Amino acid sequence: MQSPSESHPPLGYTVLKTPTLNKGLGFTPEEREKHGLKGLLPPGYLNLDAQVLLAMEQLRLKTSDIEKYIYLQSLQDINETLYYALLGRYTYECMPLVYTPTVGEACQKFSHLYRQTPRGLYISIKDKGNVRELLDNWPHKDIKAIVFTDGERILGLGDQGIDGMGIPVGKLALYTACAGVHPLNCLPVTLDVGTNNQDKINDPFYMGLRQPRVTGQEYDDFVKEFMEAAIDAYGRQVMLQFEDFGNSNAFRLLHDWQPKACCFNDDIQGTASVVLGGLLASERITGVELKDRKVLFLGAGEAGVGIANLIAYAIQQETGDPIEKCRENIFLLDSKGLVVKSRIPELQHHKLLYAHDVPTAPDLISAIKVIKPSILVGVSTITKSFNQEVIETMSSMTERPIIFALSNPTSKAECTPMEAYQWSNGKAIYASGSPFEPVEFQGKTYIPGQGNNAYIFPGIGLGALAAGSTAITDHDMFIAAKASQLALALQVPQERLDASCTYPHLKDIRQVSLGIAVAVADNAHLTGTASAPKPDNMEAHVRSLMYEPQY
Incomplete structure (x- = not known):
């Protein structure tokens, strides 16, 4: 039988065991007195800034990424304010630990x-x-x-x-x-x-x-x-x-x-939006518009078809052409070869829109030679599928090939940045789904872009929240991609563009999310899917909703 003290723990003890209330050594003397915390904590005091520094010191002592993951999740279970302060201030270092890879x-x-x-x-x-x-x-x-x-x-x-x-x-x-x-x-x-x-x-x-x-x-x-x-x-x-x-x-x-419902699929739509944003931003490097490019996808599942659909939609929005015409330069390659018209009887429904009347091709290199794409997107989870012959062939067909090896985690990437830069002789514009470190090649530093959905879905969520959205439409995803393009254009400095990178540093991700949220919320009011009153200043309204961890 439990004793009364075990059945009804004192308030102070409960506060320390509640991650949304716990401040650890961040409780002031007055708070310790008020909440019955005296004696339950050492007498020392550390403010949130000091706790963040200490937590980062502890995190960096861990010898493997999975140990760091466990440490961060344990911290979230104990003190959520400290956990989110850590993620917010050290996003670049912590995001690969709490998320991919x-x-x-x-x-x-x-x-x-x-x-x-x-x-x-x-x-x-x-x-x-x-x-x-x-x-x-x-x-x-x-x-x-x-x-x-x-x-x-x-x-x-x-x-x-x-x-x-x-x-x-x-x-x-x-x-x-x-x-x-x-x-x-x-x-x-x-x-x-x-x-x-x-x-x-x-x-x-x-x-x-x-x-x-x-x-x-x-x-x-x-x-x-x-x-x-x-x-x-x-x-x-x-x-x-x-x-x-x-x-x-x-x-x-x-x-x-x-x-x-107010819903979306991040693998179909979120991935599409962040990739479209990166492709649109690449125009700052190449000077070539998306409508004038051919795109080949290795992988014809959720991500590949979702990206293809949004690219076609974006081209339609820019040109006014029929959507069927906008799909003509977008091609899919699945495990059985190039998706073509002659395969229609065997194709799954989501591939049918991209079954073009072109010659069949059994593998990637054959498809590249048939299609002659200038953009190659990997969503296949087939490691090393973008081999030397693939990259060299792409590079022989276009001045600045865009190579997006997006499969996650890192071990599934279709090629590494060094492989893309080396085999293209430094011409490739590369992005991956998981983070890679900068690469030195022929005396120049290249910064791999990270086409991570985190550039998109948090901003979409914040925008939907700000507007009280009752639906998220395909146009919202296009709006998010365009907003991210503008944010990328503002946030990607010239030195990153010179290093062939079309995505900003993760330290700027809150500003990117803000721009996307404002655009999504404005679009919800424009299209009638908002349930909240429209504020006079949307950006100020969105900013007011953004949580900042503090004691």
Whole structure:
């Protein structure tokens, strides 16, 4: 039997155990007296600035990235203000730890890293019929942004089941660090419908359901129940971000729910927006407009088709041409070769719009020789697929080939920056999905761009929140890309452009997010999807919503 003191811990002790209230040594003497903290803390005092420096010192003592990930997540479990201050002030150093590439390893090991602390909601197919009740178990009720996954297609790692929870947790941390969305307004969710990863099922420590994935109508009904429960609990304007759903579900769910909820799919639309922003910004280096280029994608899944769709939409917006004409210079290559008209009977529905009447090509190098693209985008998760012959052939066809090797994590990149620069003799404009360090080649420093969705989705979320958006449209994604282009144009200094980089330094990401949020919020009011009153000064309004960690 518990003693009374164990059943009813004193207020001060509860404060120290509540991550949204805890300040550690940052409590003043007056606060320690008021909250009954005296004796529970050492007498010393450290303000937030000093705590951030100490935490960074502790972080840098860790000898591996996964140990650093665990340290940061443990810090989030203890003191959220300090955690977000760390991410905000050291974004460049910490983002690769809380998100890609380290989060990939963290998801693979998530059940083994579980710290017995609540972080988001785990809703399983066994909870069907009671999902709304489970949402009530989350202590914070003013939820504005939900990132949710079913764990089927985590980065380039495939089915991770419930262990995919690392992605929603990491993405929402970036909503706060990169755009100032308050952490109490954010909720990560995993929908556990089973897993087809036998290694997970065989793992004695796996935390999820040990059963094959549920599919078909039962799956759709479960997602429908979750979406309706979230809207009922948090309002029509709650933003729901689909994250790392498999190709068989992602396009259908987005198409079904886009008219009925304030939602978007980051893998289809967020990736598209950040890539489009980078391609538009590249015009500052090349002087060649997007409408005058040919684009070839290695990979024809969510990311590839999503980017292709937004590029075509952007060309249509710029030229006024029919959308069919705008797709003519965009090509997809899947595991069976170039997507062409003669393959239509076998093609999945999302590839059909890009099945052009051109000769077939069985592999990448053949496709390059047939298409003669000046932009090559890798979303294949096939490591080293952009080999020397590929880069050299691209370089022989265009003065400044654009090589975007976007597969995550780093181990899945289609080529490294050094390979792109070396094999193109320094002509390539390179970007990756995960971070790479600057490269020295032939006496010149090149800065690889990072086409990371973090440049886009936090700003979209902040803009939707600022407007009280009830929907996020394809045009919003175009607006976000255009806003990011303007932000990139303002934030990318000439020396980065001279180093063949079309993305700004991560230290400037809050300014980029602000510009995107203002554009998205303005567009919501223009198109009638806003539910909040329109402020006189949108930028000032958005700034006022941006959370700054402080004691």
